[in-house]
Amino acid sequence: MTTIQLPQLQRDVDLRAFNTFGFSARAERFLRVESLESLQQAVALARGQGWPLLVLGGGSNLVLRERLPGLVVQIALKGRSVHIDGETVLATVAAGENWHETVAWSLGQGYYGLENLALIPGTVGAAPMQNIGAYGVELEERFHSLKALDTETGAIRHFTREACAFGYRDSLFKSAQPGRYIILEVTFALSRAALPVLRYRALVDELEQHGIASPTPLDVFEAVCRIRRSKLPDPSEVGNAGSFFKNPVVAADRYRALHEAFPDIVAYPAGDAYKLAAGWLIDRCGWKGRSLGPVGVYRNQALVLVNGGGGTASDLLALADAVRASVLERFGVELEMEPRIYPA
Ligand SMILES: Cc1cc2nc3c(=O)[nH]c(=O)nc-3n(C[C@H](O)[C@H](O)[C@H](O)COP(=O)(O)OP(=O)(O)OC[C@H]3O[C@@H](n4cnc5c(N)ncnc54)[C@H](O)[C@@H]3O)c2cc1C
Incomplete structure (x- = not known):
C-alpha cells in the first residue's frame, strides 16, 4: 500500500x-x-x-x-477556458477562482449574462452549491454543466443542469448529497449578445436615477455594485455571511391570510406560491439594529446577522434562534438558515 x-x-x-x-x-x-x-x-x-x-x-x-x-x-484550483459557438460562449472556470473577478472578467471579454451577480463574495466552485442569486438572476439560468470529484468513489463526474437539482438557494450538492461532491470546475453558458435582465425594482430605480434608459451589461454591473455597496456590510469591516435566512415560501392561501392581517407585508409571487421577504418579518419583530452580546442584526438590512467583533458561532446561533422564535410567534412562519454550520 x-x-x-x-x-x-x-x-x-x-x-x-x-x-x-x-x-x-x-x-x-x-x-x-x-x-x-x-x-x-x-x-x-x-x-x-x-x-x-x-x-x-x-x-x-x-x-x-x-x-x-x-x-x-x-x-485553490485556478484557470479559465472558453469555447465560442456563434453567439453562445461556454466559459469553463476552475472552482478556486474568485466569483466577482470571474464576473468582471466575463464582462471584459464581451461575454454577457453574469452581470446581475456582481460582487457576491466567494469562489466559483461554491456558486452552484446554493444556486447563488441576486438582482433578478440565479446561477442556474447561466449554468451549463460542472465537473466534480465524488469523495465516495474517487470518480470524476459531469453534471448537467438537470442533474444538479437546482432550487431556491439549493442544489443536489447542498441538500440531497451534502459533502459528497467536490466541485472542480463550472461551465457557464454566456452570450455575446447583450440581454440586460431588469426584473428587479431596485435595479431599475438605480439605473433611472443615473439617467440610463437602455443599460449596457456594464451599466447593470456597475449599478448592482453600487446598490450592494450601499446596502450590505463589507465583511472586511463587519463579519457577516450576507442573507442569513432564506425568504420563506408560503402557499397562496397562507399568503392571503397574512396579507389580511399585515397589509404592508412584503412578498413576491413565486409560481403558485409567494416568497415572503424575511428581512421585513425580522424588522417587524423589532430586531433590526439590535445586538445580543457581540453579535447582532445589521442596522441597514434585517436579513443580515453580523459579528460586531469577538463573537462565536454559539453567540450567533443563539441570536438566530431568538430571531426565528420571534418570527414564528408573530407570523407563524418558520425561517430557514441559509449558511451551513460546521461541524453540524
Ligand atoms: C456580504 C455578502 C453578500 C452575499 N450576497 C449573496 C447573494 O447576493 N446571493 C447569494 O446567493 N449569496 C450571497 N452570499 C453568500 C455567499 O457569498 C455565496 O453563497 C457564495 O457562493 C459562497 O462562496 P464561498 O466560496 O465563500 O463558499 P464557502 O462559504 O467557502 O462554502 C459554502 C458551502 O459550499 C461548500 N463548498 C465550497 N466550495 C466548494 C466546492 N468547490 N465543492 C463543493 N463544495 C464546496 C462548502 O463546504 C460550504 O458548504 C453573500 C455573502 C456575503 C458575505
Missing part, C-alpha cells in the same frame, strides 16, 4: 481569516489545494483515516464552530 504524503498539510490552524464572519475556529488539519492530484490525495487520506472533511471556498456562506476535527481543504 502506498503512503499518501501531503507535505503542505498544516496542523491546528486558526480559520479566522478564512470565514467572513471572522469566527476563530481551529482546524485540526488544513490544506490548500492547487491541483486535482493533491485534492485526490487529500480526499483519499481523509477517507482512509476516517477524518471528517470540510471543503472551503471563500468562507462566505458558513458558520464555523470553535473546533473543526479532521481535515479542512481550501479549494
